[in-house]
Amino acid sequence: MSVMDKFSMKNKVSIVTGGNRGIGRGIAQGLAEAGSAIVIAARDADKSKEAVKELGALGVDVIAVEADVSKRDQIEAMLDTVLKRFGQVDALINNAGIGFHADALTLPDEEWERLFDINLKGVWKTSQIVGRHMTERGRGSIVNIGSMSGMIVNRPQWHSPYGISKAAVHHLTRSLAAEWATKGVRVNAIAPGYIKTEIASTEYEEYRHYWKDEVPMQRYGSPDEVAPTALLLASDASSFTTGSIYIVDGGYTLW
Numbered sequence: 001m002s003v004m005d006k007f008s009m010k011n012k013v014s015i016v017t018g019g020n021r022g023i024g025r026g027i028a029q030g031l032a033e034a035g036s037a038i039v040i041a042a043r044d045a046d047k048s049k050e051a052v053k054e055l056g057a058l059g060v061d062v063i064a065v066e067a068d069v070s071k072r073d074q075i076e077a078m079l080d081t082v083l084k085r086f087g088q089v090d091a092l093i094n095n096a097g098i099g100f101h102a103d104a105l106t107l108p109d110e111e112w113e114r115l116f117d118i119n120l121k122g123v124w125k126t127s128q129i130v131g132r133h134m135t136e137r138g139r140g141s142i143v144n145i146g147s148m149s150g151m152i153v154n155r156p157q158w159h160s161p162y163g164i165s166k167a168a169v170h171h172l173t174r175s176l177a178a179e180w181a182t183k184g185v186r187v188n189a190i191a192p193g194y195i196k197t198e199i200a201s202t203e204y205e206e207y208r209h210y211w212k213d214e215v216p217m218q219r220y221g222s223p224d225e226v227a228p229t230a231l232l233l234a235s236d237a238s239s240f241t242t243g244s245i246y247i248v249d250g251g252y253t254l255w
Contacts, residue, residue: 006237009036013086014234015078016040017069017126018096020047022197023145026223027093027230028055034231037061037086041078042096043068061086069096069122075129088137091234092130094123094144094169099162112161119165120172127176131185138184143233146170146189148249155210166191170245177243186242188233193249196220216251 014031018024019040032038032055040048040055040062048064055062063085067078082089097119102111123144134140149159150166170189177187194211212220229246232238247253 001236003237006239007034007231007235009034009091009231009235011035012090013037013039013082013088014091014093015082015089015130016093016095017067017122018042019093020044020051020064023192023195023223023226024093024095025051026227027095029224030227030231031091031093031234032058032060032062034235035060036091036234038063039078039082039086039089040064041067041069069094069126070117072125072129075126079129079133083133089130089133090140092126092134092140092142093230093234094126094142096122097145097165099159101157101159102161103158104160107161115161116165119162120168123169123172127172127187131176131180134185135180135183140185141234141238142176142185142187143230144169144173144187144189146173146191146245148191148193148247148253150191151245151247152253157207173245174243181242186233186238188238188242189245190226190229190233191245191247191249192221192226193247193252194220195226196222214252214255215249216254219250221248221250 014036016024016028019028020042028038038055040051042048045066052062052064065078065081067074146169147166149163150170173187173189226248229248
């Protein structure tokens, strides 16, 4: 097998949670371009239909399953649908997540819990449910979308719950990687920096100095710059890589 062949996702099936927009949409695009069948698992049915149409134009099999990753029964139903359709899952991209700026002194418990239900518990539940299938098959790759915010404290905007949730995702990644290494399942994470998307606006002029000017590369990233790293980790090109956190931040965390 050539080096380039190892990046191929032909005859493979990839689930991308939150894959109908933002970073998830970019990752779904990259995996589809590499030949993978795609499952968009997300809550916005209309956006998912758009993604299915666009990705289907690449000549790969694409389906959308409406699912809330904070709901175990919906994840189980999603996997059941996928297995009935494709018979296998080769890659799981745990991308679904939320974030908001919040003052730690005034943040309501309900907002804290909502964020952790999706950002951390959602990754846990989806990894556990899909991981059972993967470990039974003896192969598979899980890629969790963490954040550079799980490694540093962002400024000047405060969002401690978000950073804490992503730090937990990083540790969960390493823990599952260690536990499932002998079962043929690799688990890695990507820690993006400031990525410009329709759901993560970077157009706050008061934050420009911190979000853009302080980045060594002097710009924001884009979803299609995260996708190649996801492809690397989902494919056989990273067959000896597990428990790693790949930083894609334009050098922001170097300072």
